[in-house]
Amino acid sequence: MLQIVFACFLVCLVSLSGGLLLRLFGSLLHSVIPWLLAVAIGVLLADALFHLLPEALASSATVWPVLSWLVVGLGVFFLFERGLNWQHRVFHRAYPPAMASFGWVSLSVDALHNLIDGALIATSFLLDPALGWATTLAILLHELPQEISDTAILVAAGASLKKAVGLNLLAASTVFIGAALVLSLGQILTLPVATLLAITAGGFIYIALFDLLPRLQRPVNIRVLGLQISCVAVGMVFIEVLHLLNAHH
Template sequence: MLWQLMLAASLVVLVAVLGGVLLLLARPWLTWLQPLLLCLAIGVLLGSAFLHLIPEALEISSSPHSVMLAVLLGFLLFHGLEQGLHWHHHELPTQGEKLPTYARMNLIGDGLHNAVDGILIGASFLVDPALGWATTLAVVWHELPKELSDVAILLHGGASFKRAIALNALCSVPVFAGALLLYLAGQWLVLPLAALLAITAGGFLYIALIDLYPLLKGVWQQRMLSQHLALFTGLGLMLGFVLLEGH
């Protein structure tokens, strides 16, 4: 079963690379697409938090208040991380091109999200390999627009295509750690899955509302209709995936 688990985790990493390749193919139109992709990223992050992560956490938790407290904790935790990254950026000498804080914050959130996905995949395989593959397909299904938006955020932050694809793929590697953790620990380890999901949701809310939304301030009045459509497309994609997954 271990080889099946590793193959399933590899599919998640492959989706991360695919998101960058799709944007690379659209490179001639990237300047025109960037504001729309930023809106899509905001929609995907909000949809992932409100429609996928928080409901999933509430479903497996016996205390709704503790879940919402964890969401708030995640929001504040990412605020603290951002302040720490700002301090690190100003206090230490810079070497080479630095990504803006919001891009690095999104990498942290994406890494945590992928680790949680790995835990969910690993737990499913422990129950039944068929359930494990079903869970993997569900994860891959909802990850594609998320990975697409993650690469778009890195490109908006000034990263080259090569660097954006590499960093995004690197942040998908924690899916192996999460999956292996569940596999090796078996049924003797009880992980606070609800809290992890909720903290990740809080982080996504912080990135979408505090970091990314203000970046639209200068361009929001231009092509307003298309940008709203892109934002609602991101929300609609996540809603569609949740409905298809049967949650």
């Protein structure tokens, strides 16, 4: 039990890494954000297409339920963002919203993702403590680039760096909820892991393609376009290298 709590605490601690690293950029923060968004696109797409979806498929007997829930994930987060936009138009006419709607969408997807991580950590520790720590290490390696991207997305959405770090920590705390669900309901309820993974993948794809991609600055020449593509590739390669390193351990 204490090992599970400590592992979840480490995941929450990593959520602060994005703010710490962005803080080091200081006055260069706003000039770096557009390029970090391009990196974030690569991280989100690589995570969704190369990890979350394959894990969901491995947990499901057939392909169609996973693809169906992937489409549901896209639709859910589309409607969620449209609902936020409507709320801002109705209730914030006199005062501009503190953060753009895509920031809240990113935050909700991150919260769901951390809830899944908590469930995986608890399940692994219940099976074998060694497996639990291996799973925790894999999640920590995965979360490092993810948290940098999440913090950059929140800052780009209009949040201050301090607020972005606080919101990111709040979203990361759902890891405890996921672990608690497994510990309390594990004998009664089997969590639909494949469904949650597919919905999360849909959310990641939605944010990357429909929120972040249109917000990249319009390329003024082939050099800027090449740099943007390179940043996307860096995000994809970085998370792949981390997963490969973890697989060899």
